[in-house]
Amino acid sequence: MTATILDGKEFAARVRAKVADHVTLLKEKHSVTPGLAVVLVGEDPASQVYVRSKGKLTVEVGMASFEHKLDADTSEADLLALIARLNADPEVHGILVQLPLPSHLDSDLVINSIDPSKDVDGFHISNVGLLGTGQKSMVPCTPLGCLMLLRDHHGNLSGLNAVVVGRSNIVGKPMAQLLLGDSCTVTIAHSRSKDLPAICQGADILVAAVGRAAMVRGDWIKPGATVIDVGINRIERDGKTKLVGDVHFDSAAQVAGAITPVPGGVGPMTIACLLANTVTATCRAHGLAEPEGLTV
Numbered sequence: 424m425t426a427t428i429l430d431g432k433e434f435a436a437r438v439r440a441k442v443a444d445h446v447t448l449l450k451e452k453h454s455v456t457p458g459l460a461v462v463l464v465g466e467d468p469a470s471q472v473y474v475r476s477k478g479k480l481t482v483e484v485g486m487a488s489f490e491h492k493l494d495a496d497t498s499e500a501d502l503l504a505l506i507a508r509l510n511a512d513p514e515v516h517g518i519l520v521q522l523p524l525p526s527h528l529d530s531d532l533v534i535n536s537i538d539p540s541k542d543v544d545g546f547h548i549s550n551v552g553l554l555g556t557g558q559k560s561m562v563p564c565t566p567l568g569c570l571m572l573l574r575d576h577h578g579n580l581s582g583l584n585a586v587v588v589g590r591s592n593i594v595g596k597p598m599a600q601l602l603l604g605d606s607c608t609v610t611i612a613h614s615r616s617k618d619l620p621a622i623c624q625g626a627d628i629l630v631a632a633v634g635r636a637a638m639v640r641g642d643w644i645k646p647g648a649t650v651i652d653v654g655i656n657r658i659e660r661d662g663k664t665k666l667v668g669d670v671h672f673d674s675a676a677q678v679a680g681a682i683t684p685v686p687g688g689v690g691p692m693t694i695a696c697l698l699a700n701t702v703t704a705t706c707r708a709h710g711l712a713e714p715e716g717l718t719v
Protein backbone atom coordinates (compact mmCIF):
# COMPACT_ATOMS: atom_id res chain seq x y z
CA MET A 424 0.00 0.00 0.00
CA THR A 425 1.21 3.50 -0.69
CA ALA A 426 -0.20 6.15 1.61
CA THR A 427 -2.11 9.26 0.59
CA ILE A 428 -0.01 12.31 1.42
CA LEU A 429 -1.86 14.77 3.65
CA ASP A 430 -0.61 18.03 2.18
CA GLY A 431 -0.40 20.44 5.13
CA LYS A 432 1.18 23.14 3.04
CA GLU A 433 -1.77 23.27 0.68
CA PHE A 434 -4.37 22.92 3.45
CA ALA A 435 -2.66 25.67 5.46
CA ALA A 436 -2.82 28.02 2.45
CA ARG A 437 -6.59 27.43 2.33
CA VAL A 438 -6.92 28.17 6.06
CA ARG A 439 -4.91 31.37 5.63
CA ALA A 440 -7.11 32.43 2.71
CA LYS A 441 -10.17 32.01 4.94
CA VAL A 442 -8.42 34.01 7.66
CA ALA A 443 -7.54 36.75 5.15
CA ASP A 444 -11.20 36.97 4.01
CA HIS A 445 -12.34 37.42 7.58
CA VAL A 446 -9.64 40.00 8.27
CA THR A 447 -10.94 42.01 5.29
CA LEU A 448 -14.47 41.82 6.69
CA LEU A 449 -13.33 42.91 10.17
CA LYS A 450 -11.45 45.88 8.71
CA GLU A 451 -14.11 47.01 6.24
CA LYS A 452 -17.28 46.41 8.28
CA HIS A 453 -16.06 46.90 11.82
CA SER A 454 -12.88 49.02 11.45
CA VAL A 455 -10.96 46.45 13.48
CA THR A 456 -7.50 45.21 12.44
CA PRO A 457 -6.52 41.99 14.20
CA GLY A 458 -3.06 42.29 15.75
CA LEU A 459 -0.62 39.57 16.78
CA ALA A 460 2.35 40.22 19.08
CA VAL A 461 5.20 37.71 19.08
CA VAL A 462 7.79 37.86 21.85
CA LEU A 463 11.18 36.22 21.32
CA VAL A 464 13.72 36.10 24.14
CA GLY A 465 17.25 35.25 23.04
CA GLU A 466 18.73 34.22 19.72
CA ASP A 467 17.90 30.54 19.18
CA PRO A 468 18.32 30.20 15.37
CA ALA A 469 15.32 27.85 14.87
CA SER A 470 13.09 30.20 16.90
CA GLN A 471 14.26 33.15 14.81
CA VAL A 472 13.23 31.31 11.63
CA TYR A 473 9.74 30.60 13.02
CA VAL A 474 9.25 34.13 14.28
CA ARG A 475 10.26 35.59 10.92
CA SER A 476 7.92 33.27 9.07
CA LYS A 477 5.03 34.03 11.48
CA GLY A 478 5.57 37.78 11.02
CA LYS A 479 5.57 37.50 7.22
CA LEU A 480 2.39 35.41 7.08
CA THR A 481 0.65 37.65 9.65
CA VAL A 482 1.15 40.65 7.37
CA GLU A 483 0.19 38.60 4.30
CA VAL A 484 -3.30 37.90 5.73
CA GLY A 485 -3.75 41.62 6.46
CA MET A 486 -3.20 41.59 10.21
CA ALA A 487 -0.91 43.83 12.23
CA SER A 488 2.30 42.15 13.40
CA PHE A 489 4.19 43.35 16.48
CA GLU A 490 7.57 41.69 17.05
CA HIS A 491 9.39 42.07 20.36
CA LYS A 492 12.92 40.72 20.40
CA LEU A 493 14.52 40.73 23.84
CA ASP A 494 18.08 39.91 24.92
CA ALA A 495 18.75 36.40 26.22
CA ASP A 496 19.51 37.84 29.68
CA THR A 497 16.24 39.83 29.96
CA SER A 498 14.92 39.74 33.53
CA GLU A 499 11.63 38.10 34.40
CA ALA A 500 10.34 41.47 35.68
CA ASP A 501 11.05 43.13 32.31
CA LEU A 502 9.37 40.32 30.38
CA LEU A 503 6.31 40.42 32.68
CA ALA A 504 6.16 44.21 32.25
CA LEU A 505 6.13 43.81 28.45
CA ILE A 506 3.33 41.22 28.68
CA ALA A 507 1.33 43.55 30.94
CA ARG A 508 1.65 46.30 28.29
CA LEU A 509 0.54 43.93 25.53
CA ASN A 510 -2.39 42.70 27.68
CA ALA A 511 -3.55 46.31 28.01
CA ASP A 512 -2.97 47.28 24.35
CA PRO A 513 -6.28 47.32 22.41
CA GLU A 514 -4.43 46.89 19.09
CA VAL A 515 -3.03 43.55 20.26
CA HIS A 516 -5.55 40.68 20.09
CA GLY A 517 -3.10 37.79 20.28
CA ILE A 518 0.14 37.30 22.23
CA LEU A 519 2.64 34.50 21.62
CA VAL A 520 5.76 34.07 23.73
CA GLN A 521 8.11 31.82 21.77
CA LEU A 522 9.16 28.70 23.71
CA PRO A 523 11.50 27.45 25.02
CA LEU A 524 12.49 30.45 27.15
CA PRO A 525 16.02 30.81 28.55
CA SER A 526 16.32 28.72 31.73
CA HIS A 527 16.43 31.68 34.17
CA LEU A 528 12.81 32.50 33.22
CA ASP A 529 9.86 30.59 34.70
CA SER A 530 7.84 29.72 31.60
CA ASP A 531 4.70 28.69 33.55
CA LEU A 532 4.68 32.05 35.33
CA VAL A 533 5.28 33.93 32.08
CA ILE A 534 2.57 32.05 30.11
CA ASN A 535 0.06 32.46 32.94
CA SER A 536 0.64 36.22 32.96
CA ILE A 537 -0.84 36.49 29.44
CA ASP A 538 -4.50 37.60 29.35
CA PRO A 539 -6.21 34.24 28.60
CA SER A 540 -8.41 35.89 25.95
CA LYS A 541 -5.21 36.93 24.09
CA ASP A 542 -3.44 33.59 24.64
CA VAL A 543 -3.47 32.45 21.00
CA ASP A 544 -1.16 29.52 21.86
CA GLY A 545 -3.80 28.17 24.26
CA PHE A 546 -1.14 27.44 26.89
CA HIS A 547 -2.59 29.53 29.77
CA ILE A 548 -3.83 27.37 32.62
CA SER A 549 -7.40 28.65 32.18
CA ASN A 550 -7.46 27.71 28.48
CA VAL A 551 -6.04 24.28 29.35
CA GLY A 552 -8.84 23.83 31.90
CA LEU A 553 -11.53 25.04 29.49
CA LEU A 554 -10.32 22.64 26.78
CA GLY A 555 -10.17 19.76 29.28
CA THR A 556 -13.77 20.37 30.34
CA GLY A 557 -15.08 20.81 26.80
CA GLN A 558 -15.72 24.55 27.10
CA LYS A 559 -14.94 27.29 24.58
CA SER A 560 -11.23 28.15 24.79
CA MET A 561 -8.21 29.10 22.75
CA VAL A 562 -6.98 25.77 21.30
CA PRO A 563 -3.21 25.11 20.94
CA CYS A 564 -2.19 25.66 17.31
CA THR A 565 -0.30 22.44 16.53
CA PRO A 566 -2.98 20.04 17.85
CA LEU A 567 -5.69 22.18 16.22
CA GLY A 568 -3.88 21.91 12.88
CA CYS A 569 -3.57 18.14 13.28
CA LEU A 570 -7.28 17.85 14.10
CA MET A 571 -8.23 19.87 11.01
CA LEU A 572 -6.19 17.51 8.81
CA LEU A 573 -7.73 14.45 10.48
CA ARG A 574 -11.32 15.71 10.22
CA ASP A 575 -10.75 16.64 6.58
CA HIS A 576 -9.44 13.17 5.77
CA HIS A 577 -11.81 11.03 7.87
CA GLY A 578 -14.94 13.15 8.16
CA ASN A 579 -15.86 11.60 11.51
CA LEU A 580 -13.31 10.32 14.05
CA SER A 581 -15.84 8.74 16.44
CA GLY A 582 -14.79 5.36 17.82
CA LEU A 583 -11.36 5.29 16.17
CA ASN A 584 -8.35 4.17 18.23
CA ALA A 585 -5.95 7.10 18.50
CA VAL A 586 -2.44 6.83 19.92
CA VAL A 587 -0.52 10.01 20.75
CA VAL A 588 3.19 9.45 21.35
CA GLY A 589 4.41 12.34 23.54
CA ARG A 590 2.80 14.02 26.57
CA SER A 591 4.05 17.59 26.43
CA ASN A 592 1.77 20.44 27.44
CA ILE A 593 2.15 22.07 24.03
CA VAL A 594 1.44 19.08 21.76
CA GLY A 595 0.77 15.63 23.25
CA LYS A 596 -1.71 16.45 26.02
CA PRO A 597 -3.89 18.94 24.13
CA MET A 598 -3.83 16.63 21.07
CA ALA A 599 -5.20 13.81 23.25
CA GLN A 600 -7.93 16.14 24.59
CA LEU A 601 -9.04 17.11 21.09
CA LEU A 602 -9.15 13.49 19.92
CA LEU A 603 -11.15 12.56 23.02
CA GLY A 604 -13.47 15.47 22.24
CA ASP A 605 -14.05 13.89 18.83
CA SER A 606 -14.87 10.56 20.56
CA CYS A 607 -11.70 8.64 19.73
CA THR A 608 -10.45 6.00 22.15
CA VAL A 609 -7.22 7.70 23.17
CA THR A 610 -3.94 6.27 24.41
CA ILE A 611 -1.08 8.57 25.40
CA ALA A 612 2.37 6.97 25.20
CA HIS A 613 5.67 8.44 26.41
CA SER A 614 9.26 7.58 27.26
CA ARG A 615 8.24 5.18 30.05
CA SER A 616 5.67 3.31 27.97
CA LYS A 617 6.29 -0.43 27.62
CA ASP A 618 6.41 -1.94 24.15
CA LEU A 619 5.78 1.24 22.16
CA PRO A 620 5.64 -0.62 18.81
CA ALA A 621 2.74 -2.79 20.08
CA ILE A 622 0.87 0.27 21.38
CA CYS A 623 1.29 2.02 18.02
CA GLN A 624 0.16 -1.07 16.10
CA GLY A 625 -3.30 -0.67 17.67
CA ALA A 626 -3.75 2.84 16.31
CA ASP A 627 -6.17 3.83 13.56
CA ILE A 628 -4.76 7.33 14.10
CA LEU A 629 -1.13 7.67 15.19
CA VAL A 630 0.24 11.07 16.21
CA ALA A 631 4.00 11.21 16.79
CA ALA A 632 5.19 14.22 18.86
CA VAL A 633 8.43 13.03 20.38
CA GLY A 634 11.42 14.91 18.97
CA ARG A 635 13.36 11.81 17.84
CA ALA A 636 14.24 11.60 14.18
CA ALA A 637 12.56 8.71 12.31
CA MET A 638 11.73 6.78 15.51
CA VAL A 639 8.38 5.38 14.31
CA ARG A 640 9.01 2.73 11.64
CA GLY A 641 6.68 1.15 9.10
CA ASP A 642 6.39 -2.08 11.11
CA TRP A 643 4.92 -0.11 14.07
CA ILE A 644 1.98 0.96 11.94
CA LYS A 645 -1.36 -0.75 11.44
CA PRO A 646 -2.03 -1.18 7.70
CA GLY A 647 -4.22 1.66 6.48
CA ALA A 648 -3.74 3.84 9.59
CA THR A 649 -3.49 7.63 9.42
CA VAL A 650 -0.11 8.90 10.61
CA ILE A 651 0.39 12.50 11.75
CA ASP A 652 4.07 13.40 12.14
CA VAL A 653 4.53 16.43 14.38
CA GLY A 654 8.29 16.02 14.83
CA ILE A 655 10.70 18.63 13.51
CA ASN A 656 14.26 17.32 13.74
CA ARG A 657 17.28 18.84 12.05
CA ILE A 658 19.81 16.17 11.07
CA GLU A 659 23.10 16.26 9.18
CA ARG A 660 23.21 14.16 6.03
CA ASP A 661 25.91 14.32 3.37
CA GLY A 662 27.20 17.52 4.97
CA LYS A 663 23.81 19.21 4.66
CA THR A 664 21.14 19.98 7.26
CA LYS A 665 17.89 18.18 6.58
CA LEU A 666 14.50 18.44 8.29
CA VAL A 667 12.93 15.10 9.24
CA GLY A 668 9.96 14.06 11.35
CA ASP A 669 9.57 11.55 14.17
CA VAL A 670 8.31 8.99 11.63
CA HIS A 671 10.52 7.06 9.22
CA PHE A 672 8.63 8.35 6.21
CA ASP A 673 9.65 5.85 3.53
CA SER A 674 8.83 2.72 5.51
CA ALA A 675 5.70 4.24 7.08
CA ALA A 676 4.28 5.34 3.72
CA GLN A 677 4.37 1.70 2.56
CA VAL A 678 1.95 0.67 5.31
CA ALA A 679 -0.13 3.71 6.31
CA GLY A 680 -3.35 4.77 4.57
CA ALA A 681 -2.43 8.45 4.91
CA ILE A 682 0.57 10.34 6.25
CA THR A 683 1.78 13.91 6.74
CA PRO A 684 5.23 14.75 5.33
CA VAL A 685 7.96 16.76 7.06
CA PRO A 686 8.41 19.48 5.95
CA GLY A 687 5.06 20.48 4.46
CA GLY A 688 2.74 18.72 6.92
CA VAL A 689 1.91 19.83 10.43
CA GLY A 690 4.37 22.77 10.55
CA PRO A 691 2.53 25.05 8.10
CA MET A 692 -0.78 24.14 9.77
CA THR A 693 0.58 25.37 13.11
CA ILE A 694 1.20 28.84 11.74
CA ALA A 695 -2.13 28.93 9.88
CA CYS A 696 -3.91 28.00 13.14
CA LEU A 697 -2.03 30.72 15.01
CA LEU A 698 -3.47 33.25 12.55
CA ALA A 699 -6.91 31.61 12.82
CA ASN A 700 -6.75 31.86 16.62
CA THR A 701 -5.85 35.54 16.35
CA VAL A 702 -8.96 36.20 14.25
CA THR A 703 -11.05 34.17 16.71
CA ALA A 704 -9.62 36.18 19.64
CA THR A 705 -10.34 39.46 17.81
CA CYS A 706 -13.97 38.48 17.16
CA ARG A 707 -14.47 37.44 20.80
CA ALA A 708 -12.86 40.67 22.07
CA HIS A 709 -15.29 42.75 20.00
CA GLY A 710 -18.38 40.59 20.54
CA LEU A 711 -18.53 39.73 16.82
CA ALA A 712 -19.51 36.46 15.13
CA GLU A 713 -16.60 34.05 14.74
CA PRO A 714 -15.76 32.65 11.31
CA GLU A 715 -16.89 29.05 10.68
CA GLY A 716 -14.36 26.25 10.62
CA LEU A 717 -11.38 28.06 12.10
CA THR A 718 -11.59 26.50 15.53
CA VAL A 719 -13.04 23.32 17.12
Ligand SMILES: NC(=O)C1=CN([C@@H]2O[C@H](COP(=O)(O)OP(=O)(O)OC[C@H]3O[C@@H](n4cnc5c(N)ncnc54)[C@H](OP(=O)(O)O)[C@@H]3O)[C@@H](O)[C@H]2O)C=CC1
Nearest residue numbers: 565589590591594613614632633634653654655689690693
Ligand atom coordinates in the same frame (compact mmCIF):
# COMPACT_ATOMS: atom_id res chain seq x y z
N1 LIG B 1 5.25 20.92 13.63
C1 LIG B 1 5.04 21.79 14.59
O1 LIG B 1 4.33 22.75 14.41
C2 LIG B 1 5.64 21.57 15.93
C3 LIG B 1 6.58 20.60 16.07
N2 LIG B 1 7.12 20.31 17.26
C4 LIG B 1 8.05 19.18 17.30
O2 LIG B 1 7.37 18.06 17.87
C5 LIG B 1 8.27 17.28 18.63
C6 LIG B 1 7.76 17.17 20.04
O3 LIG B 1 7.70 18.45 20.62
P1 LIG B 1 7.32 18.69 22.16
O4 LIG B 1 6.05 18.01 22.47
O5 LIG B 1 7.47 20.12 22.41
O6 LIG B 1 8.55 17.89 22.86
P2 LIG B 1 8.89 17.55 24.37
O7 LIG B 1 10.34 17.27 24.38
O8 LIG B 1 8.31 18.55 25.29
O9 LIG B 1 8.11 16.17 24.61
C7 LIG B 1 8.50 14.99 24.00
C8 LIG B 1 7.64 13.86 24.47
O10 LIG B 1 8.10 12.66 23.81
C9 LIG B 1 8.31 11.65 24.78
N3 LIG B 1 9.44 10.80 24.39
C10 LIG B 1 10.75 11.12 24.32
N4 LIG B 1 11.49 10.07 23.95
C11 LIG B 1 10.63 9.04 23.78
C12 LIG B 1 10.78 7.69 23.39
N5 LIG B 1 11.96 7.17 23.12
N6 LIG B 1 9.67 6.93 23.33
C13 LIG B 1 8.46 7.44 23.63
N7 LIG B 1 8.25 8.72 23.97
C14 LIG B 1 9.32 9.50 24.06
C15 LIG B 1 8.60 12.36 26.08
O11 LIG B 1 8.26 11.49 27.14
P3 LIG B 1 8.44 11.89 28.70
O12 LIG B 1 7.33 12.85 28.99
O13 LIG B 1 8.30 10.58 29.40
O14 LIG B 1 9.79 12.50 28.81
C16 LIG B 1 7.71 13.60 25.96
O15 LIG B 1 6.44 13.35 26.49
C17 LIG B 1 9.62 17.96 18.47
O16 LIG B 1 10.30 17.38 17.38
C18 LIG B 1 9.27 19.40 18.15
O17 LIG B 1 10.27 20.06 17.43
C19 LIG B 1 6.72 20.97 18.40
C20 LIG B 1 5.78 21.98 18.33
C21 LIG B 1 5.20 22.38 17.08
Ligand SMILES: Nc1nc(=O)c2c([nH]1)NC[C@@H]1CN(c3ccc(C(=O)N[C@@H](CCC(=O)O)C(=O)O)cc3)C=[N+]21
Nearest residue numbers: 473519520521522523544655686687688690691693694
Ligand atom coordinates in the same frame (compact mmCIF):
# COMPACT_ATOMS: atom_id res chain seq x y z
N1 LIG C 1 4.90 29.65 22.00
C1 LIG C 1 5.20 28.80 21.03
N2 LIG C 1 4.25 28.39 20.16
C2 LIG C 1 4.54 27.51 19.15
O1 LIG C 1 3.64 27.14 18.37
C3 LIG C 1 5.89 27.05 19.01
C4 LIG C 1 6.84 27.51 19.94
N3 LIG C 1 6.48 28.37 20.92
N4 LIG C 1 8.11 27.08 19.85
C5 LIG C 1 8.57 26.20 18.79
C6 LIG C 1 7.46 25.33 18.25
C7 LIG C 1 7.74 24.79 16.88
N5 LIG C 1 6.76 25.38 16.01
C8 LIG C 1 6.74 25.27 14.62
C9 LIG C 1 6.00 26.09 13.81
C10 LIG C 1 6.06 26.01 12.44
C11 LIG C 1 6.87 25.08 11.83
C12 LIG C 1 6.96 25.05 10.34
O2 LIG C 1 6.38 25.86 9.65
N6 LIG C 1 7.72 24.09 9.76
C13 LIG C 1 7.92 23.96 8.34
C14 LIG C 1 9.42 24.00 7.98
C15 LIG C 1 10.15 25.17 8.54
C16 LIG C 1 11.66 25.05 8.40
O3 LIG C 1 12.14 24.81 7.27
O4 LIG C 1 12.34 25.14 9.43
C17 LIG C 1 7.39 22.62 7.85
O5 LIG C 1 7.28 21.70 8.69
O6 LIG C 1 7.09 22.50 6.68
C18 LIG C 1 7.59 24.23 12.63
C19 LIG C 1 7.53 24.30 14.00
C20 LIG C 1 5.95 26.19 16.74
N7 LIG C 1 6.27 26.17 18.02
